[in-house]
Amino acid sequence: MDAVRIEGDGIVLRELTDDDLDLVWAVMGDPVVVEHLPIEPVDRAGAAAMLDEWIASTVVRPRRRYVLALDEVAPGGPTTAAAAGIVTVSVDSIEHRRCEIGFSLRRERWGRGLATAGARAAVEFAFDHLGAHRVWAVCAPENPASARVLAKLGMRHEGTLRHDLLVHGRWVDSQMWAIIADDRVRAHGETGRGGRPAGRRGARP
Numbered sequence: 001m002d003a004v005r006i007e008g009d010g011i012v013l014r015e016l017t018d019d020d021l022d023l024v025w026a027v028m029g030d031p032v033v034v035e036h037l038p039i040e041p042v043d044r045a046g047a048a049a050m051l052d053e054w055i056a057s058t059v060v061r062p063r064r065r066y067v068l069a070l071d072e073v074a075p076g077g078p079t080t081a082a083a084a085g086i087v088t089v090s091v092d093s094i095e096h097r098r099c100e101i102g103f104s105l106r107r108e109r110w111g112r113g114l115a116t117a118g119a120r121a122a123v124e125f126a127f128d129h130l131g132a133h134r135v136w137a138v139c140a141p142e143n144p145a146s147a148r149v150l151a152k153l154g155m156r157h158e159g160t161l162r163h164d165l166l167v168h169g170r171w172v173d174s175q176m177w178a179i180i181a182d183d184r185v186r187a188h189g190e191t192g193r194g195g196r197p198a199g200r201r202g203a204r205p
């Protein structure tokens with residue numbers, strides 16, 4: 001698969017470039033953004049190392065990791081200046097056709113529907129281009145904005161893992177959310193959108 005570019009509702013998900021250091025720092029360096037994530041806020045050098053690692057992951061084959069920039073696009077127009085956030089799709093099992101998604105936005109771009117649009121595009125990418133059967137996400141119980149985004153995607157809260165993660169020195173539960181291919185078939189009433197893409201059998205990026 002060539003460089004990934006996914007168009008969604010008012011957004012584009014695209015590959016990261018060396019020019020995205022400010023984005024990565026704005027997101028991963030903000031203590032409020034990473035409050036519920038199992039990473040400490042990074043400084044600029046840490047953000048640069050992270051960006052290097054993510055860009056390097058694009059050439060690994062089979063590709064299992066897609067760390068993508070989320071650009072906001074004006075209706076019918078070009079992308080706006082600064083990327084708004086980072087959306088990830090990870091193939092956690094090729095055999096079981098399972099992908100995990102994640103999303104984090106710069107704080108000043110919260111509350112505009114961007115995470116929902118970006119995460120929806122990521123879910124569709126996982127089903128339609130990576131051949132996923134199950135797409136899942138983890139959410140901290142104290143992160144209602146994230147839970148709301150996952151619910152809007154049609155994911156279900158399937159259960160909670162107790163003390164699953166050590167987040168900033170504190171044990172935190174993980175809510176497990178997921179959508180499976182059958183949910184999409186039910187929602188769309190057919191196997192078209194949400195069915196397995198023609199010619200693809202299994203998560204083989």
Ligand SMILES: CC(C)(COP(=O)(O)OP(=O)(O)OC[C@H]1O[C@@H](n2cnc3c(N)ncnc32)[C@H](O)[C@@H]1OP(=O)(O)O)[C@@H](O)C(=O)NCCC(=O)NCCS
Nearest residue numbers: 033103104105110111112113114115116138144145146148
């Ligand atoms: C979670 C996050 C990505 C949401 O981004 P966003 O662009 O603001 O999300 P959206 O605007 O698409 O949707 C947010 C929804 O949550 C709701 N919401 C926001 N804060 C809320 C709160 N405290 N309680 C309940 N609902 C809340 C919004 O009203 C909206 O729902 P609506 O469309 O029904 O009104 C963003 O807050 C973020 O980057 N947080 C830090 C990183 C993170 O926690 N990532 C998720 C890890 S799983």
